[in-house]
Amino acid sequence: xxxxxxxxxxxxxxxxxxxxxxxxxxxxxxxxxxxxxxxxxxxxxxxxxxxxxxxxxxxxxxxxxxxxxxxxxxxxxxxxxxxxxxxxxxxxxxxxxxxxxxxxxxxxxxxxxxxxxxxxxxxxxxxxxxxxxxxxxxxxxxxxxxxxxxxxxxxxxxxxxxxxxxxxxxxxxxxxxxxxxxxxxxxxxxxxxxxxxxxxxxxxxxxxxxxxxxxxxxxxxxxxxxxxxxxxxxxxxxxxxxxxxxxxxxxxxxxx
Amino acid sequence: xxxxxxxxxxxxxxxxxxxxxxxxxxxxxxxxxxxxxxxxxxxxxxxxxxxxxxxxxxxxxxxxxxxxxxxxxxxxxxxxxxxxxxxxxxxxxxxxxxxxxxxxxxxxxxxxxxxxxxxxxxxxxxxxxxxxxxxxxxxxxxxxxxxxxxxxxxxxxxxxxxxxxxxxxxxxxxxxxxxxxxxxxxxxxxxxxxxxxxxxxxxxxxxxxxxxxxxxxxxxxxxxxxxxxxxxxxxxxxxxxxxxxxxxxxxxxxxx
Numbered sequence: 001x002x003x004x005x006x007x008x009x010x011x012x013x014x015x016x017x018x019x020x021x022x023x024x025x026x027x028x029x030x031x032x033x034x035x036x037x038x039x040x041x042x043x044x045x046x047x048x049x050x051x052x053x054x055x056x057x058x059x060x061x062x063x064x065x066x067x068x069x070x071x072x073x074x075x076x077x078x079x080x081x082x083x084x085x086x087x088x089x090x091x092x093x094x095x096x097x098x099x100x101x102x103x104x105x106x107x108x109x110x111x112x113x114x115x116x117x118x119x120x121x122x123x124x125x126x127x128x129x130x131x132x133x134x135x136x137x138x139x140x141x142x143x144x145x146x147x148x149x150x151x152x153x154x155x156x157x158x159x160x161x162x163x164x165x166x167x168x169x170x171x172x173x174x175x176x177x178x179x180x181x182x183x184x185x186x187x188x189x190x191x192x193x194x195x196x197x198x199x200x201x202x203x204x205x206x207x208x209x210x211x212x213x214x215x216x217x218x219x220x221x222x223x224x225x226x227x228x229x230x231x232x233x234x235x236x237x238x239x240x241x242x243x244x245x246x247x248x249x250x251x252x253x254x255x256x
Numbered sequence: 257x258x259x260x261x262x263x264x265x266x267x268x269x270x271x272x273x274x275x276x277x278x279x280x281x282x283x284x285x286x287x288x289x290x291x292x293x294x295x296x297x298x299x300x301x302x303x304x305x306x307x308x309x310x311x312x313x314x315x316x317x318x319x320x321x322x323x324x325x326x327x328x329x330x331x332x333x334x335x336x337x338x339x340x341x342x343x344x345x346x347x348x349x350x351x352x353x354x355x356x357x358x359x360x361x362x363x364x365x366x367x368x369x370x371x372x373x374x375x376x377x378x379x380x381x382x383x384x385x386x387x388x389x390x391x392x393x394x395x396x397x398x399x400x401x402x403x404x405x406x407x408x409x410x411x412x413x414x415x416x417x418x419x420x421x422x423x424x425x426x427x428x429x430x431x432x433x434x435x436x437x438x439x440x441x442x443x444x445x446x447x448x449x450x451x452x453x454x455x456x457x458x459x460x461x462x463x464x465x466x467x468x469x470x471x472x473x474x475x476x477x478x479x480x481x482x483x484x485x486x487x488x489x490x491x492x493x494x495x496x497x498x499x500x501x502x503x504x505x506x507x508x509x510x511x512x
Contacts, residue, residue: 214367
């Protein structure tokens with residue numbers, strides 16, 4: 001059926017960023033985001049510095065700006081709220097193109113937009129250079145609770161199975177003349193979602209039985225985590241990004 | 257057999273009765289012995305209790321009455337006994353998507369032996385050996401959902417082979433396979449040096465692989481004879497909702 005071969009976010013490549021172990025990249029991404037968020041919003045130059053940093057990593061990872069900015073549109077629904085702030089904010093107002101805008105609101109909007117965009121770009125870079133499987137391995141090596149990594153593992157494995165089932169059910173429904181175009185025609189779809197949930201539930205039971213049959217006792221055997229963990233050199237190489245970001249943040253805090 | 261060291265049979269089911277919690281009796285006293293190295297087909301219509309019997313073989317279900325012994329070890333609720341029984345009985349479930357739940361083939365094959373406590377080189381050797389036995393070595397790092405259905409079923413066989421089972425139990429091994437995949441699986445199964453119990457209503461497949469067949473119907477063993485004798489006994493087959501496929505003549509098939 002050819003389903004499941006497409007990686008939505010991952011970009012196949014052998015760049016230096018791709019070759020870094022996942023736990024290193026996850027840590028760098030999180031620390032970078034923390035530095036960005038901790039920066040005072042009035043330190044405009046600092047955000048320019050962060051943007052340059054993101055651009056440098058993107059270039060190193062051979063991820064093009066078009067790809068990156070296209071995927072970054074995902075944040076739009078989340079920052080729409082930011083555009084309302086200048087209109088509804090209180091306090092001093094400035095006149096821009098005939099509109100009376102709140103200074104405080106403008107700052108707030110800028111704050112959300114700049115920090116949100118930088119965070120999304122950093123996450124996209126991580127996703128573009130690390131396969132989903134490696135992300136889970138990385139989280140596991142960072143001592144993320146096993147329950148979470150196991151749930152993620154199951155999701156990774158069964159998402160395609162579920163999507164396939166949903167697609168087959170939809171084709172079967174449409175083949176029998178169902179053509180939901182309007183909200184009030186969604187009955188078939190809603191029943192399908194229910195059926196899909198039941199199927200997923202039953203599959204969960206069967207998967208668990210099959211796991212029991214192979215000696216599962218409630219804990220995943222820790223087998224593969226040890227191999228290929230990051231070296232000190234790799235940690236140091238990846239640390240450059242959060243170190244520069246932290247420096248910018250500290251300087252920004254001191255100056256403002 | 258006097259003068260020979262008597263080996264315990266791979267599987268010895270004695271008087272197994274089972275009633276579901278709702279009172280429905282699924283098995284009415286099943287007796288079945290499979291000597292070591294034999295290949296036996298367990299035939300029966302849908303709803304005969306085949307799957308219920310299979311779940312008794314490795315202690316997922318506990319009989320209301322009767323015993324199940326595997327290679328001389330009688331199943332009980334005791335944890336260690338249960339773990340050993342589950343090692344000795346390798347069940348390949350009907351849907352490989354239920355069996356293969358980890359992101360890569362090699363990890364999934366390693367799951368069983370890792371549950372047995374194997375690690376490192378020993379574990380890797382088990383995985384290599386099991387994948388080689390089903391001809392899937394070159395796919396070890398692929399995701400199960402990227403494999404064809406036949407390949408997935410072969411990997412499912414490997415996941416239990418890696419545990420070095422005393423007996424391999426296959427639930428409808430030929431279902432959903434195209435003719436070539438079906439033949440390839442038969443060739444692999446014929447070459448495995450293990451005891452085999454094949455649950456199926458695919459009568460030609462039973463004739464191809466098993467010298468002996470038993471019919472389970474309404475929770476009872478109603479026939480136990482050489483496969484060819486059973487397949488040529490039309491009244492017997494008809495009485496238990498079994499039929500030979502159109503244009504299939506058991507008289508002309510070569511002996512397995």
